[in-house]
Amino acid sequence: MKSFEFFAAKDSNHAVTLLAQHAANAKVKIIAGGTDLLADLKFAAHGPDVVVDISRADDLKNITMTEQGLNIGALVTHTQIMRSPLICQLFPALVDAAHTIGAVQTRNLGTLGGNLVTAVPSMDSGPTLMALEAIVTIAGNGGRRQVPLSEFFVGPRKTILKPDELLTEIIIPKQNVGKPTHFLKFGLRKGQALALVNVAASFWVDWEKNAFLAPRIALGAVAPKVIRAPQAEAYLEGRTITPEAMAEAGRVAVGDAKPISDFRASAEYRRHLVAVLTKRALEGAWALAQTRRLEGSNGKRNA
């Protein structure tokens, strides 16, 4: 690894100060869990001059329900997501997604914020959060701003973050808290494999009409960034919930995807996976909606 200066931030404000101090005249990199960054830096020809460590910023490690919705700090690790009673109850899809990331060691260090900032199209936290229309908070010297996650990603390994900015939290907006959602990943092995395709599906149920309400489908690894599948969503909106409709939505979603061929899989195979996984993710969300209805809890818009 190339040499760099190292600064440990005490909390998010301190991190912003450190970034502001150094970003103007040096190449600065943030390190959170380091599971992506360090693997990168070991092969990089030109490393950063300064590394700001945010792994001790405890104010970014909370999972809380607020006025705005479910708030997840950027430094929450994948292991923490899997163990959070709040997330297990409200969003099993997020738990499933976290569980597919790397292995125990990677999940203990790797953070949700780090996963999103890598902006790798196959990231496993992306689809569920996109389907749930998550919002991210960005902190910089000029203050804080919020943007929809869909606008946060620019392209492969590119986000809208400026060099002196920090991702501080991920928010699932109140209107989607408890929305039945299902995540599926298909990799070449069960453990330690990146997704060939990953999919999340989410919808409320209009129980009177037995119809899809506000269906959302998000696809990973089939475009330069994690994307929504607008044609499939439009197809489902207001439609009666049937196995055929879910299968057809899968076929329609193929038209929303723009996969490439690489050493892991051909574009053709990825298109096939989009159809199958979309259908199964919809079935998973439907099963969850029905279970919750039986339990008398959610599955229905609660606001």
Added chain:
Amino acid sequence: MANVTLKVNGETRSASVPPETTLLRLLRDQFNLTGAKLGCDVGDCGACTVIVDGQPVNSCLMLVGQVEGREVLTIEGLATADHLHALQKLFEHFGSLQCGFCGPGVILSAKALLDENPDPSTQEIRDALGGNLCRCTGYTKMIEAIKGAACILRGEEVPAVKSA
């Protein structure tokens, strides 16, 4: 240079190293603790697994600055010369390792699992070892040893060894 002080296997240790040094290099090159192995150096193989503040991590993916003040357990801290940990005894008993390169990492992953879950299922053990690649064995005897060690640690008798 970065000055770092941390607890390793219960002892306070310090070193002055370049900030780009990983925890793995610190342990091996500065403290002569060569139990954690350098395999891939990018988080894939788990040969470098150590336990930091109770959690198994890849020591090749942590910078020294990130472990300042933390508590690290390496394979050297698991046993004394005349008292092996139950996992080590049973790995020996079952012949769970061949070349042994993956061993320190596997045993520490297993220890972290048993600390939290004293009676894991086969699936839970497999999940816990998902980040520890072994090129020699087929994991079967490791899983048997981990189940056996779990029995010992729960104060129960170890079921008879299945003949090979």
